[in-house]
Amino acid sequence: MADSKSKSRPGTGITDQEALDFHKNGRPGKLEINPTKPMATQRDLSLAYSPGVAVPVKAIAADPATAYDYTSRGNMVAVISNGTAILGLGNLGALASKPVMEGKSVLFKRFADVDSIDLEIDTENVDEFINCVRYLGPSFGGINLEDIKAPDCFIIEQRLRELMDIPVFHDDQHGTAIIAAAGLINALELTGRDLKTTKLVCNGAGAAAIACIELIKAMGFNPENIVLCDTKGVIYQGRSEGMNQWKSAHAVKTDKRTLAEAMKGADVVFGLSQKDAFSEDMIRSLADKPIIFAMANPDPEITPEEVARIRDDAIMATGRSDYPNQVNNVLGFPYIFRGALDVRATTINDEMKIAAVNALASLAREDVPDDVVAAYQGARPRFGAQYIIPVPFDPRLISAIPVAVAKAAIESGVARREMPDMAAYARELSARRDPIASTLAQLYERVRRHQKRIVFAEAEEEQVMRAALSYANQGLGTAILLGREDLIEATAERAGIDLNRPGLEIVNARISKRGDAYIDYLYARLQRQGYLHRDVTRLIHNDRNHFAACMVALGDADGMVTGVTRNYSTALGDVRRCIDAKPGHRVIGISIVLARGRTVFVADTAVHDMPTSEELADIAEEAAGFARRMGYEPRVAMLAYSTFGHPSGERSERVREAVSILDKRHLNFEFDGEMAADVALNRKIMESLYPFSRLSGPANVLVMPAFHSAAISTKMLQELGGSTVIGPLLVGLDKPVQITSMGAKDSDIVNMAAIAAYGAGS
Ligand SMILES: NC(=O)C1=CN([C@@H]2O[C@H](COP(=O)(O)OP(=O)(O)OC[C@H]3O[C@@H](n4cnc5c(N)ncnc54)[C@H](OP(=O)(O)O)[C@@H]3O)[C@@H](O)[C@H]2O)C=CC1
Ligand SMILES: CC(=O)C(=O)O
Ligand SMILES: [Mg+2]
Numbered sequence: 001m002a003d004s005k006s007k008s009r010p011g012t013g014i015t016d017q018e019a020l021d022f023h024k025n026g027r028p029g030k031l032e033i034n035p036t037k038p039m040a041t042q043r044d045l046s047l048a049y050s051p052g053v054a055v056p057v058k059a060i061a062a063d064p065a066t067a068y069d070y071t072s073r074g075n076m077v078a079v080i081s082n083g084t085a086i087l088g089l090g091n092l093g094a095l096a097s098k099p100v101m102e103g104k105s106v107l108f109k110r111f112a113d114v115d116s117i118d119l120e121i122d123t124e125n126v127d128e129f130i131n132c133v134r135y136l137g138p139s140f141g142g143i144n145l146e147d148i149k150a151p152d153c154f155i156i157e158q159r160l161r162e163l164m165d166i167p168v169f170h171d172d173q174h175g176t177a178i179i180a181a182a183g184l185i186n187a188l189e190l191t192g193r194d195l196k197t198t199k200l201v202c203n204g205a206g207a208a209a210i211a212c213i214e215l216i217k218a219m220g221f222n223p224e225n226i227v228l229c230d231t232k233g234v235i236y237q238g239r240s241e242g243m244n245q246w247k248s249a250h251a252v253k254t255d256k257r258t259l260a261e262a263m264k265g266a267d268v269v270f271g272l273s274q275k276d277a278f279s280e281d282m283i284r285s286l287a288d289k290p291i292i293f294a295m296a297n298p299d300p301e302i303t304p305e306e307v308a309r310i311r312d313d314a315i316m317a318t319g320r321s322d323y324p325n326q327v328n329n330v331l332g333f334p335y336i337f338r339g340a341l342d343v344r345a346t347t348i349n350d351e352m353k354i355a356a357v358n359a360l361a362s363l364a365r366e367d368v369p370d371d372v373v374a375a376y377q378g379a380r381p382r383f384g385a386q387y388i389i390p391v392p393f394d395p396r397l398i399s400a401i402p403v404a405v406a407k408a409a410i411e412s413g414v415a416r417r418e419m420p421d422m423a424a425y426a427r428e429l430s431a432r433r434d435p436i437a438s439t440l441a442q443l444y445e446r447v448r449r450h451q452k453r454i455v456f457a458e459a460e461e462e463q464v465m466r467a468a469l470s471y472a473n474q475g476l477g478t479a480i481l482l483g484r485e486d487l488i489e490a491t492a493e494r495a496g497i498d499l500n501r502p503g504l505e506i507v508n509a510r511i512s513k514r515g516d517a518y519i520d521y522l523y524a525r526l527q528r529q530g531y532l533h534r535d536v537t538r539l540i541h542n543d544r545n546h547f548a549a550c551m552v553a554l555g556d557a558d559g560m561v562t563g564v565t566r567n568y569s570t571a572l573g574d575v576r577r578c579i580d581a582k583p584g585h586r587v588i589g590i591s592i593v594l595a596r597g598r599t600v601f602v603a604d605t606a607v608h609d610m611p612t613s614e615e616l617a618d619i620a621e622e623a624a625g626f627a628r629r630m631g632y633e634p635r636v637a638m639l640a641y642s643t644f645g646h647p648s649g650e651r652s653e654r655v656r657e658a659v660s661i662l663d664k665r666h667l668n669f670e671f672d673g674e675m676a677a678d679v680a681l682n683r684k685i686m687e688s689l690y691p692f693s694r695l696s697g698p699a700n701v702l703v704m705p706a707f708h709s710a711a712i713s714t715k716m717l718q719e720l721g722g723s724t725v726i727g728p729l730l731v732g733l734d735k736p737v738q739i740t741s742m743g744a745k746d747s748d749i750v751n752m753a754a755i756a757a758y759g760a761g762s
Contacts, residue, residue, distance in 0.1 A: 018470065023099060025745070030102045031118070034722070036072070065416070067138070068344060077116045077142045077337050079104045082129055085149035085172070085207065088274050088296040094120040097147055104146055104171070104333070112334035112398060113432040114341065116144075126152050134163045141341045142348075144333060145170040150206035151244045167340045167348040173211030175329030175336070178353055179389065180212045180270065180293060181219060182360035183327045186388040187291040187315045193267060195220045199287070201266045203259055203301065204273035205230040205247045212270060213250055218350065219357070227252055227262045230273075234262050260285070267291060271301030278302040283310050293327050295319040315385045324386045331390065332356060335397055339405025342425070343415035348405075355408035359400050363390050393441050399426040442631075443758045444476070451477040452757035456749075457548035457562035459483040459506070462495050464564055467749035472503030476754055480557055481506045482544050509547040515540055518550035522578060545574035552735045553578050559756030561749060563739035568606060571739045572730070582734045586618040589728030590626050591714045595721060600681075601627045601634075601701045605710040606728040606739075616658035617665070620703045624669045626731050627701050637680035637699035638662075638673025639709075644690060655705050670695050677702065677713075729755055736760050 023029065038044050046052050056070035068074035083097030101118030108116035121132050129152075133143065143166065145157055153170050160168040169175070188198060200221065202209050205228045217223050228235040228250045232242045237251045256262045259277070263269055264285040271277055271294040278294065278301040286292070292307060292314050294300035300318040307316050317325035336356050340348050365383045381387040390397060403426050409415040419425050456468045459481030465488065468479035481488055481499075485506050492499045499506075509515065523536045531539075539546040545566070551557040563571050581587045589606020592599060603623035608615055616638065624634035638659050642652040655674035662671050672694040679685050680699040704710035717723040729752075730738055736759030738752040 014470075014473065022747075030099075030106050033117075065344075068141075072115060073139065074141045074341055074344065075113075075115050076140050077108055077114055077144050077341075078136060078140045079108070079116055079118045079144045079146055080121060080133060081118075081146045082121050082123060082148055084124060084147070084152065086147045087298055089298075091124075091149060094122040101146060104144065107330055108144075108334050108337065110334075111330070111392065112338040112402070114334060114337050124152075126155050129156055130159050130163070133160055137164045137166055140166060141344070142167040142169065142337050144337065145172075147172060148207065150210060151246050153207045154210070154246055161347065165346050167337070167345055169333070169336070169348045170207065170211075171329050171333045172207040174215075174348070174353055175332040176208040176272070176295070176327075177211040177215040178332045178336070178356045179327050179329055179360065180295065181215050181357045182364075183293065183317055183325065183389045184216060184268065184291065185219075185357070185361045186364055186383070187268075187317075190315060190383075190385060190388065191267075191289040191291065196222050197225070198222075198267045199225045199227075199265070200268040200270065201227045201229065201259070201262045202270040202272065203229045203277055204271065204296075205235055205250075206272065208295070209270065209272040210246050210250070212272065215353065215357075219354070223250075224252060226250065227254060227256065227266075229259045229262055233258045269293070271296055273301060275299035276301065280306065280310050283307055283314075286314075289313045289315070291315045293317045295327055297328075315388060317388065321392065325388050326391065327389060328392070330392050331360060331397065332401070335401035336405050338398070338429070339402030340409060342402060342417075343406045343409045343419055344417045345409040345414050346416065347414050349409075349412055349414055351408040351412040352405045352414075355404040356401055359404035360389065360397075363394070363396060363400050364388055366396075395430070398432060399429040402429055444474075444754055447476045447754050447757040448474070450757070450760070452558035452760045453478040453480060453556075454753045454757055455480040455482055455507070455548045455551050455557040455560045456753065457482050457544045457560055458564045460487045460491060461564050462491055462497075463744070463746040464749055465492055465495070465497055465499070466746035467561075467753060468504060469497060469499065469501075470746060470750045471753050472501060474750075475503075477503070477558075477757055479504050479753070480551070482509060482548050482551075484508055484510070507551075509544065510541055512547075514551070514554070514556060515547075517554060518547060521550055521554060522546065526577060539577075543574065545571055546578060549575045549578035549735075549737065552737065558760040559736035559738070559753070561738050561740065561753045561756055563752075564742060564744055564749065567742055568728075568739055572606070575733070575737050575739070579733055579735050579737065581732050585732040586615070586622055587730065587732040588619050588622050589710075590623055590731050591710070591725050591727035592630075592729070593714060593717055593723050593725050595717060595723035599632070599700065601630075601632075602710055602714050603701070603703050604707060605704075605714055606730065607707070609707045611706065613654050613657035613661055616655060616703060616705070617661040620658065620662055620671055620701070621665070621667065622732050623701050623703060624667070624671070626729075628669070632700055634669045634671075634701045635695045635697060635699045636669060636671035636701040636703060637675055637677075637695065638671065638703050638705075639677055639680060640674035640705050641676060643675045643679050651705055658703075673703075674705075726751065 037048055039048060060067045060070060079101045081097045081101050083094040084091045086092050086097045086100055098118060098120050101120060105116035105118045108114040121129055123129055148156060157168060157170040188195060202213055213226050230242060234256045235247050235251045237253050260282050263282045265287050267287045268291040274296050283302060294302050297319045304316045304323050307314050317327040319328045320326060336348060368380050403422055406419055410419060454477060456464050456479055458464045459468060460483040468481050471479040485508055488506055518540045519537050522540060523533055526536055545562050548560045552560045587607055588604040591602045591605040593602055601623055604619045611619060620636050624636050627634040638655050640652040640655040652674050659673050679690060680702060683698050686693050714725050718725045736756040738756045740749050740752050
């Protein structure tokens, strides 16, 4: 294990230890279940359980369709595996497949708001597996089979489709086929090829491979132009070794016997086999402008770097998220089930699959609108060799694919529910997603492109060291470790952290050649504030926050992160001695609260203790600007304990005055108040009691009347409400500095470092 812990996964910027920690930290695993109804009072209990629960029981017994109205069935999918083909890792058993299955369940939720649970079935016996699943129908709206080896998966899926009246979909077959087909259509168009004359080799003849070639044949690909290979080489007519009926159906008449022979002159090659299955010579032997989809996970048949070394005319795709053109079923299964569930489809048929292929292929050809650019690393991709398929974070997927799938289900007669207003359905779908994930993805990608130098002020601490290493490993830029080399190295050695890698620098404040420049700079700032030269010298030599902040102030670093060893206000005081507010700005703290699919910005969570009306107005402006930079159209609520004058009181008066000040500033964002938090956040309350409110929807920026209410409410949300809270983030400083909470984990520190780097701009 010691070995696997320090190993870095090439290209990903993550170590094996990070992957283990990610799964282990907090509540182990990636999934938990939460109730959707309150269960607090005797009345709740009477309604949810006995006697109230008997009423929906009888209703469902009388009319089974009402199960969709009274239970979670209609939004619930089971991800089921026996672990016989886990990614490209082979048969490692049901239990070992659980991390992948939990992951698929989380992706269902994350991308398409489909609730999902993973079920691992501990048998390799096909009949036992079928019997185990066939009776689960009442629990779920759909069954997603995953990572079951061929040919068992074909028998299992077919039989379950016959036995169950809900969609049964083997993701590795059809999910993969849909995405690969969409990518292929676009790659063929880009290279000027015709479906009917193109020659394709598919390495792998299992679940994914067979489904891919069946789908592209159904779309018009000439069967004679497809050569399938497996571990025994080419699948030719008459071969007897390692065959089954599904392979035989695709056997061709040919003299070729090896993959290398088959690939010579081929236009397209699909890898659905294993890591490193393609050699450089094989890639060299392909036709001009070859299309290479190396889709094995977690490591492809050949990497894009290896292909780029051999030739520059290829269109290259892999199954991974860290390269362009990710051909991975994650682009399909969440959205296909979303559409199928919403029309209560009995199955997912070919019409629905082809509708998904076409929707995906056309999305990649469409212009990427401004509000979607965030998902594309802040750059606007253009349909071309590096962009043949949308990225998983593309927020258009959630409306485009389910709509196409739902329409096809209705038209092909497998829907149990009509969808009379498709435009309204598309709008509803968009509302299911929150842009924060794509915003954070954009943030990281922008940082990656601009490679900022971030000083980690408390680098003698182990978690800071890990964060710095992760910053460098993720390719975000240079991490400067501020501290004494001997201490840093001893701690690194003890913790098994390898600091000998590019992208890491150690700076020792005591012996730095820049010390004098920092002293001069800081002395000029502080000499009239009670600091003697020797006081400033001591600060620079002995205090990491002052040294680091001066590095940033004088351009030796682009940003700074601190806070692990010193409380927030002390660290902020240290930084403010060295760095001013941006001209025309006010320094404030903003916390981003992610709760139940909603993102809300809360201010001021760090700086102003009891802001005046004028200060509250500034905070509102600063917070609105920040929300907009994060991709949100701000709707600012100026919060108080009262709403529009009732009950009255001195504290609320101050908030009312802040609104008047904002009114005079002629701003280009929505704001209103004073109002209580429930009015700000609950559309129904606002519309029914305060229809005159100027907010066009629930607020997404909450300006708190004072620091204590901001700090108390965000901490309560985190601890009691199960919300994720990012921050407080420091906004409005002239140079980017972020302060973590004391004792923050390495993952929090690296997020703060990335946010500081983002603040450093381009
Ligand atoms: N990008 C994506 O979205 C997806 C990628 N995949 C990837 O596809 C691969 C196969 O998965 P799946 O179809 O579910 O698994 P299966 O177990 O059903 O099939 C594996 C197939 O690969 C063949 N194979 C294995 N190693 C080699 C090799 N070195 N050369 C040629 N053929 C080989 C096997 O040959 P034989 O029949 O002789 O044993 C078998 O036909 C995995 O790497 C998986 O990660 C799968 C689904 C989705
Ligand atoms: C992506 C996927 O499902 C696989 O590799 O098995
Ligand atoms: Mg899979």
